[in-house]
Amino acid sequence: MRKDLPIRSLLWPAISAAAVLAAWHLAVLIYSLPGYLLPLPHAIVQAAVERRSDLLTGFAVTGGAALTGLLLSALAGFVLATLLAWSRGLRLSLFPYVLLLQTVPVVILTPLLVIWIGPGFPSVTAITFLITFFPVVSNTVHGMLSAPRPMLDLMRTLQADRRQEMFLLRVPHALPHYFSGLRIAATLAPIGAIAGEFFAGSGSGGSGGLGYLVIVYFSRHETDALFATGLLACLMGILFHSAVVLFRRLLHSYSRLV
């Protein structure tokens, strides 16, 4: 199969983006929409340039909390998944609560976290962790439990003990699933951090994260700046996702584990 060149794979998304921007521009002009309702695309760029200092600080603050929460999920998620796959009793006892935790709305969890561990960075990181934790655990447990039957039969024939079956077969078999979970978690991390900042204050002390900037720009009806903040949040998600993909590719070049 012929592989598309990078330039070719970027061409179609670029064409569709240009078409959307042109339609957007025309709609604003034709219907004379005011800037606070729908700003022109170039006004968003202008707003981003004017507020670059605040936005970059916000990006760094939110990014720090999001990355910390994501790394905690990556680590704790893997350890918990291994324990859940190891012990059926533990899985039956704990997995429903891991799922339950995922279903509790952030707006309910946030005040509790603020009371328990304080506002700002700790709460924002904890919320990011809680939002990104489930896909990592769920995917990894599934990977560990779905090792193919013939391979399990092989391990039994070779008289492998439980620990060997786990670490020679189930864990390596689960690594691609773990990375799939991490990719989902990577796109959720900025969402978690921004939602956390929305309810639990800024990511770090006096400096405002993107969530804090959303509140500020919203109160001032600065829609163009709100769009710019949203674009930065998207960019963060893409960066995190790309970092996971890149890390996986690097690992793949050394081994076939992922």
Added chain:
Amino acid sequence: MFLRFDNITHHYAESGTVLKIPHLEIEKGSFVALIGPSGCGKSTLLRLVAGLETPGKGTLTFGNGSANKGPLRTGIVFQEATLLPWLRVEDNIALPLRIRGTKAGPRREAAREEAARVGLEQAVHLYPDQLSGGMKMRTALARALVEAPELLLLDEPFSALDEITRDRLNEDLSALHAARTRTTLLVTHSVTEAAFLADRILVLKTAPGEIVADIAHPRPHPRDPETRNEEGFHQLTAGLSRLLREHAGE
């Protein structure tokens, strides 16, 4: 006697197979082929010997006296190669030694020796996704043999391969058996494969799975491609085909 079945009745829930073996003895060092229609229980019989299933009734006794329990060293090759995709060929071959706790140096040395025996000396650093179907099965065979097992179990190991590769692997397997004689049980659908490799052929029928013919075919290993052109070989395969037709669908 190496392996003895006494009053074995086994119901295999997943496929609904019922296997009945009132009495069967397998001699040490013999190459036995099990042949029969789908669902006759020949793979189930192999799983019982491998210790992957416990017989519902009856006893399975090994030469070392253990009842219903596999001998100490068993090598097995399944229909699929079941190679671990994240391990190189030499590490896949060395897996049984790794599980046994053999140190990395001797493990690698043994794996390379076994790889050379099956013609994979140039492929030890490759990953399974870089191998052809035949090379994958050679790797699986080397893995099964690396511990010098007392018993080798082959569950339709070459059924997914093309005819030429399959014939070549059969010839290599016969040569390996000649070099290091070990008790071997082969499950196969192919009458030519059974006739080419086995010293003894057990024909099974379905519902219930029972042995309907026990045919001795003593001929020294290694057997070469010319074996397939001999009159005796043609008579044997014709006889086996007739038996299978007679008992098909019973």
